[in-house]
Amino acid sequence: MSFLEVLYIVVPVALAYATPLIIAALGGIFSERSGVVNIALEGIMVIGAATGIITTLTLTSMGLGGLSPWISLLVAMVVGALFSLFLAVPAILWRADQTVLGVAINMLAIGLAIFVVRVLYNKGQTDFIEYRIAKENVPILSDIPVLRMFFINVQYTSFIAIILAFVVWFVIFKTPFGLRLRSVGEHPMAADTMGINVTKMRFMGVMLSGAFGGLAGAVYAVTVTTNFSGTTIVGQGFLAIAAMIFGKWNPLGALGAGLFFGFAQALSIIGSNLPVISNVPQVLLLIAPYALTILALAGVVGRADAPKSVGIPYIKGKR
């Protein structure tokens, strides 16, 4: 097998695994840039995945066919945003410890999701969906030599994720909304003094992260696993947090890190069929993203500074 042939196999799989990581990491950036730690991303993805599958199954039975998974993505965004209120309200209004909340919400999400699945289907996991977002060869582009590795066997959601990364970058660094969001995350009191509504901005940050996290979970469910159970989302949310940190809270950095982590996941899953990589113990590929994140944080890969006020509830009038 030539190197190029290997890439033709690995790149499409890597893109499929990277897509939800990128989207969820973008969500994390919204929340953390506004000053709210979002450990709950994992749980939000669980809710998104459950919503995505349940909606797809329902819509398919109503006869919407191939459109159902696409609509389910939108539904998952709305449900994700609403679910993130479990984080937003206690964290922003009640001054609860955001990390603790995140852990509790992850627990809540998996409990609630499986509970609903059991109520609806009378079993611990859903059926497999009939219509998934399919792997396609992009017309014309998939005929270009070499570059075609990015356009064969690929889901359109992957391109959406990459475009979103640029959009989010623009929103955060080039619009008044982005400036306000960042100011609230760096120095809320200064922002408040300038007339920015800290509470409102933080709510928007968290709910945007909920929408993105819900979308990410649904994308993972309707492209990769195609059903929902308690082990559908295991660690993707935390991997997304890792990608966010590795990308230094920058959307384009998160895009790069997400692609890289997707690549690592792809290698750990299909690596045993590939030359050279099959000699690398699978466990090393599995732990690589997590170990690299620790190294990144320790400053080995360059400094990564979190927004200054992340994790600190803002109390008006307190200096």
Added chain:
Amino acid sequence: MNKLNFNRLLIPLLSILMGLLVGAIVMLIGGYDPIRGFSSLFDGMVGSPYAIGETLRAAAPLIFSGLAVAFAFRTGLFNIGVEGQVLIGWVAAVYVGINFDLPMFIHLPLALLAAMFAAAAWAFVPGFLKAKFHVHEVITSIMMNYIALYTTNAILRSVIGVTNERTESINDSASLASPWLQEMTQFSRLHWGVLVAVLAAIVYYYILQRTTLGYELRAVGFNKHASQYAGMSVNRNIILSFVISGMFAGLAGAMEGLGTFNGMTLSASFTGVGFDGIAVALLGANTAVGVVLAAILFAGLNIGGLAMQLGANIPSELVKVIIAAIVIFVASGYAFNYVIDKFKGNRKKGVEKK
């Protein structure tokens, strides 16, 4: 009882009530009968000697993981990595349990020590990184959880040689199992671990409240800068706190490996013991007694949940929702205090007006 102590008791109790209320609402929305649900839940928790045995059995690892989280909390650190440390402790205990053939009075302590020290070494990493590079311990310990999950599976496969998803059983000389306790509880899986756990809670209290080390650790938790000024080594205390926390976590794993399961199974996801430990520590307000009581409550809910599924056909996952709700309410203590103060303030004003 002064006001502080009163609120410290009131908030956990209110949170439990609110959590159960959330459970009842979810039951109603799901179309179930809450009264039937709660009665079968309660029955499954403490309704029979067997239920009590299983609840106490499940409490043992939770007491340890709760103490682990609480110990770090007391020194101002959040050890979210208990889950990973539990897995590492579990695998170490099982390794010693299977591969050595020694008299029990050496073998069992050796297996427990192995669990303690393996997990302590695992917990050393986030502590060291926090102390040396000021890396936030929450993120590093989450990452260490996943590294632990994949590493323990790899160790089980390649070092311990798992076939059929499960290790062979540990030797009897390393087992915490007790035929006497089992017989007394209608053959539940209750084992000596629960006594070891209560002993550990006493040790926890002793270290924190009665030793210089504990004083320093708490001081660093209260005010890092003041402690530094007073001549304590903050960095050393951060690392020590994580290492000791890891020791408790490792013993939680040993409870599962040497007590309940007599071995270990390959797993795609976490045990939940470590994450439940966070809930236990919070509800128990990081005190030894609180942790033991909270662990028994959550263990009972987990065990009763299974009975609820059988008895009232309500999915046992509801219990996770209840526990999560309790944690959210405990964490939102400020809101409670605010409401309580307002309530009291209004009443006081009313009295003054008269």
